[in-house]
Amino acid sequence: MPATEFANLPLSGDSLTMEKPILLRALQTAREVLEKASKHKWNSPEAHYAFLPSAENQQLLKLFKEDVYIEEKEGKKICIRRLVPKEKKAGFIEEFNEVRGLLEDFTKPYGVVGGWRIEKEDEEREEWVLFSGFESVENHTEFAKTEGIVKYREIVGFASGFEVKHPRAAEGL
Structure with missing residues (x-):
């Protein structure tokens, strides 16, 4: 795989x-x-x-020894993630596939891609990592004001928690 x-x-x-x-x-x-x-x-x-x-x-x-601070939690590095109890994984996948188009339509021309974390911190919980593009943090908050957000938020019922990060590309890379 x-x-x-x-x-x-x-x-x-x-x-x-x-x-x-x-x-x-x-x-x-x-x-x-x-x-x-x-x-x-x-x-x-x-x-x-x-x-x-x-x-x-x-x-x-x-x-990178002088420039990167590695913060660890239980020996694992933490990234963007949505936490899904193991028993809700199938439902999450089904629901996400139903609402994915809402996010894709809003973020065009940027794509939407995601996947499941391989290294687990907890065998009872899965971690879904989603990458999508927005023009800005403010543009991301505008998505929360769309009509489709009610349907999109249904995936929240499958998650036990989530983190959202807004990284930016470093100039010159």
Whole structure:
């Protein structure tokens, strides 16, 4: 099963401005190394795990040692997610497929893509990660004012919690 890696790199200290040329070069190098190693998508989770101890990956980690603060919770890095009790997974999938078009129509020309987290923190809970594009944070809040939001919010009944992050692309990458 192909796998996509989503990495959250929280910047620390003066790196938060993204104006550090050395950090930008490190991020460019990381992108190049990861694209070459994964060909934009890992063939399997095992292929990704095999890359982690590699010399290439260890060099990447050294590049970021002063600029990235790794916050862990129970040993796992936390990203964007919707938490779904295991017994509600099938219902969530069915409901999401029914309302997906509402989000896709609103976010055009940006796509909507999602998937289930492979590494579980809790065997009784699944994590759905959704990526979609919006022009701005304000544009995202406008989605909550649309007619279709009533139907879209029905997926909330399947989740036990969720997190929303609004990342932005770093210039120069």
